[in-house]
Amino acid sequence: MAGxxxxxxxxxxxxxxxxxxxxxxxxxxRNAIDQQMVDELHAVCAELERAPRVLILAGANGLFxxxxxxxxxxERRRDDALAGINSTxxxxxxxxxxxxxxxxxxxxxxxxxxxxxxxxxRIATPNVKIGNxxxxxxxxxxxxxxxxxxxxxxxxxxxxxxLAGRQLDxxxxxxxxxxxxxxxxxxxxxxxHALADRIxxxxxxxxxxSKAVFHTPREVHPLxxxxxxxxxxxxxxxxxxxxxFLDQRAARKAKRDAEKAAAANTEKE
Numbered sequence: 001m002a003g004x005x006x007x008x009x010x011x012x013x014x015x016x017x018x019x020x021x022x023x024x025x026x027x028x029x030r031n032a033i034d035q036q037m038v039d040e041l042h043a044v045c046a047e048l049e050r051a052p053r054v055l056i057l058a059g060a061n062g063l064f065x066x067x068x069x070x071x072x073x074x075e076r077r078r079d080d081a082l083a084g085i086n087s088t089x090x091x092x093x094x095x096x097x098x099x100x101x102x103x104x105x106x107x108x109x110x111x112x113x114x115x116x117x118x119x120x121x122r123i124a125t126p127n128v129k130i131g132n133x134x135x136x137x138x139x140x141x142x143x144x145x146x147x148x149x150x151x152x153x154x155x156x157x158x159x160x161x162x163l164a165g166r167q168l169d170x171x172x173x174x175x176x177x178x179x180x181x182x183x184x185x186x187x188x189x190x191x192x193h194a195l196a197d198r199i200x201x202x203x204x205x206x207x208x209x210s211k212a213v214f215h216t217p218r219e220v221h222p223l224x225x226x227x228x229x230x231x232x233x234x235x236x237x238x239x240x241x242x243x244x245f246l247d248q249r250a251a252r253k254a255k256r257d258a259e260k261a262a263a264a265n266t267e268k269e
Contacts, residue, residue: 003047010037012060013044018200019053019193020044027059033111034069038089045092052097052208054196057119058189059112063127070137086111086143086193094118094144095207095215099199103192105129105185109167114141117148120211121195123181125188126169130178131167153178162197203237 003231004013012139014021022044024031048055059065068086076085093115100107108130116122116130124130132141132149139145141162149158153176160166163242173179183191199207209228216224232238 003050004044008040008172010034011040011044018204019056019196020048020212021056021058021189021193023058023060024065027061029069030063030066030068030107031059031061031084032069033114033115034072035085038085041089041093045089045096048096048098052204053097054098054199055093055100056103056189056196057093057100057115058103058192059108063106063112064104064108064184065112065115066107067112067133071216072136073139081142084143086114090114090118097211098204099207099211101195103188104130104179105188110134110141111143114143114145114148117144117152117216122173122179123183123188123195124173124179124193124249125185126170127185128170128173128179129167130173131165132161133165133167135163136165158214203235203241205235205237 003016005012008241010026012023012025014023022041024033026032026034026035026037044055057064088197099120100118101121101123102116104116104122104124106125106127106129108116108124108128110132113130113132132145134141134145141149142228145158145162149161152158157166157176161168168178170179170182174182181191209232213224213228
């Protein structure tokens with residue numbers, strides 16, 4: 001993927017056949033999401049929109065992302081806020097054709113948490129801390145947390161995080177399903193890739209369409225489901241995969257029948 005060759009200043013990119021791994025890596029700011037990182041994430045998204053693959057997001061230096069770059073944030077004014085710098089990139093990531101996996105280690109705070117909320121899957125290490133301390137800085141979590149977090153974990157807990165500064169540890173995040181798996185640090189990325197493997201075992205077009213349909217407004221269901229299914233019913237993969245399923249079932253039945261016949265012959269002898 002020529003568009004992912006870099007050079008990169010804030011991230012590390014590894015390209016696989018069916019996935020791209022992006023590691024946030026800027027130790028001086030604890031992986032804070034600054035303008036340079038936003039620009040680099042946009043470049044990644046552009047390539048994944050052109051050639052869809054699963055995206056794995058992770059962080060280096062013992063944490064996912066400590067939030068936005070406060071030094072940059074302090075200097076931003078009304079017009080910067082109205083530009084939606086972080087919300088635009090997080091929304092773009094959320095709308096990528098294939099699923100996004102966020103592998104969270106250590107702190108995922110502020111903008112880092114909002115980046116994680118934009119993912120389709122979140123897994124974490126036991127030392128994870130997830131929260132949105134924006135109100136303590138005189139601003140709000142305007143890059144998706146005020147609505148994504150409510151959808152993910154419900155209004156009461158979302159309000160504790162957004163209005164009272166509560167941070168969730170791994171046990172709490174797992175209990176409310178904000179994350180779905182907990183792994184030790186050295187097992188986190190392998191677990192993310194194992195999840196990507198499971199996604200990769202599905203038909204890519206069916207996954208893409210399922211993700212798109214899942215995120216459509218309630219009022220367009222069930223019509224959109226019916227139309228999407230009509231498209232998939234004509235796909236080559238549908239016929240190949242269903243025929244493969246039937247062939248495997250027939251083979252298993254033939255094996256069972258042969259074993260029964262052999263057992264019956266043994267009894268006669």
